[in-house]
Amino acid sequence: MKKIASLLLVAVFAGAITLVGYKFFIEKENFTIITQTSENGFVNTSYTPTSAKGAGINEVDFTTAAENTVNAVVHVANITLRKSPTTIFDIFYGHGGSTVPQIGTGSGVIISSDGYIVTNNHVISKANQLQVTLNNNKTYDAELIGTDPNSDIALLKIDAKEKLPYLAFADSDQTKIGEWVLAVGNPFNLTSTVTAGIVSAKARNLGKHQSFIQTDAAVNPGNSGGALVNTNGDLVGINTAISSQTGSYIGYSFAVPSNIAKKVVQDILEYGNVQKGFMGISPAPVNTRDAIEKGINNIDGVYIERIEPESAAEEAGMKIGDIIKKVDEITVHKYPDLTGYLSTKRPGDTLNVVIDRDKELMELPLTLKERQQLVVPEMGLEVRNLTEHDKKVYRTKTGVKIIGVPERYRGYGLSEKVIIKVDEVEIGNIDDAYNAFGAISKYDKTVITMLGSNGERDRLIFQ
Known part of the structure; x- marks a missing residue:
């Protein structure tokens, strides 16, 4: 037993001596030397304080907006x-x-x-x-x-005895892509339903030359007419449509911007109808062979392909080939950017328009006018108010000039004629024409009285 203890003690002392010897005589010290030079390896980072809750949706409180x-x-x-x-x-x-x-x-x-x-x-x-x-x-x-x-x-x-809670229109031009929004409505008759999403895009065109706010907040049948609000509870849009093959929400929905809705409401209350201001230009269509050949398919802005006679654009000095880049404070990338802003304006409003003419930027003041041309219902004829020159040529002070004829009516010699009467309704301007053609019955005959350029009068009967 004593012999075993003696051997163990000798082993411990031998190990200690070996370790001390390695430390002092064999092991080499390793140092990392940091020097301050101009080519350092530091990484620049943001010093913005981070939230203890984490990033993303936890940063946003939807409860106040929903309650309001x-x-x-x-x-x-x-x-x-x-x-x-x-x-x-x-x-x-x-x-x-x-x-x-x-x-x-x-x-x-x-x-x-x-x-x-x-x-x-x-x-x-x-x-x-x-x-x-x-x-x-x-x-x-x-x-x-x-x-x-x-x-x-x-x-x-509605007539309620008590004062009702309401939402005020916000400035939808200030909404930003990526901003959180809430859609509030009654989908599938489920009252007071709130869904959240972000602004996915602005100035979306759904084929009606309209400018919609696109969001990924869930909107379903029954949500139409409901509110799109930001996280402050401000009304930035009226939910209108969804993009779906099934009729239910699949990821995209659209809202009329509050600036457009506000202007429409004001016009209805003040004038009884909507006052629309027009520039009188037609844009070049994009994604066509003609646009590609002309090199205008990828232009940032609106390329002017046609200018109406005596229009606001003509009076402002615009020319075919000009590219509209900005209107007041609104940057114009595509046609819906322009039409969306014009939808908030009335005839007589003056705008500051920035155009690119031969790669030189110019500013032109432009005063909007009433619409001078439109497509009438039923027959689809494109008609225009008479210019002073037209009145002299056709020897009339009233009527509308046909400037576009659908394919099915091109054999009747309608182009460039002036319509002065539809059945027994006198036509003074494009509004009269729109209402008269809108009242045409598909089951009755329609008599259109027209003038030619030499003053001759024609009557065509359509069944």
Whole structure:
């Protein structure tokens, strides 16, 4: 036992001596020397304080915006009365039958404490009766004040005894791509539903020369006419449409910018209809062979291909080939940028337009005018108000000049004729023409009275 203890003690001492010897005589010291030179390896970083909650959605509080919005968003019911056949004679002869009410639903936004409500035109279209239900479940009959099908905006009014919660229009031009927004409405009759997303794009064109805000906030049938608000609860848009092959939300939705909706509402209240200011230019179409051959397919701005006679653009000194780069403080990258801003203006408003002419930037003051041409319904003729030159040539002070004829009517010699009467309706300007052609019945004959360039009068009968 003593022998084992002695061997263990000797082993411990030997190990200690070996370790000390290695440290002092064998191991080499390693040092890292840091020198301050101009070519250092430091990485520049942001010194912005970070949140303990982390980045992203945790940084945003949606509760205040939601609380301020849900009580100002209403449920809109569109009640339409339609006849339903009850016998086989009703089916074949189209008379009789029972009246069946059909109900469509959507949303609306209260914009004043006395009960004015903005919604979509397609929500209330062809309604025999309109009903509005508030978030507190009170229901009111609503009066239709006015509509604008072009912007898909309609204005309603309810009479409530108490002052109502409402949302004020914000400046939609200040919204930014990537900004958080909330969509508030009544999808599938689920009242007071709030969804969140971001502004995905601005100035989207859905084929109507309109300028929409695109968002990925979930919007479904029934959301139409509801509110799109930012995280402060400011109304930046009226939810209008979704992009879907199924009819339900799949990732994209669109809203009428609040600046456009606000202007439409103001016009309806002040004038009874929407006042639209026009520049009188036509842009070159993009993504066409002609645009590619001319080298204008990828231009940043709006390339002017045509200027209407006696238009605001002509009077401002614009020329074909000019590229519109900016209007007031709005940078113009594509045509919807321009049309979206013009939708907030009226005839008589003066704009500062920046154009690129032969690679030189120029500023031109431009005063908007009333629309001078349009396409009439039913026949699809493009007509224009008469210029002073036209009045002399055609020897008339009233009428509209045909400047575009659809393919199916090109064999009738209509081009360059002046329409002075449709049936028994005198045509003084393009508004008269629009209303007269809109009243044409598909089942009755239509008589159009026209003038030629030498003053001869023609009457064409269309069945």
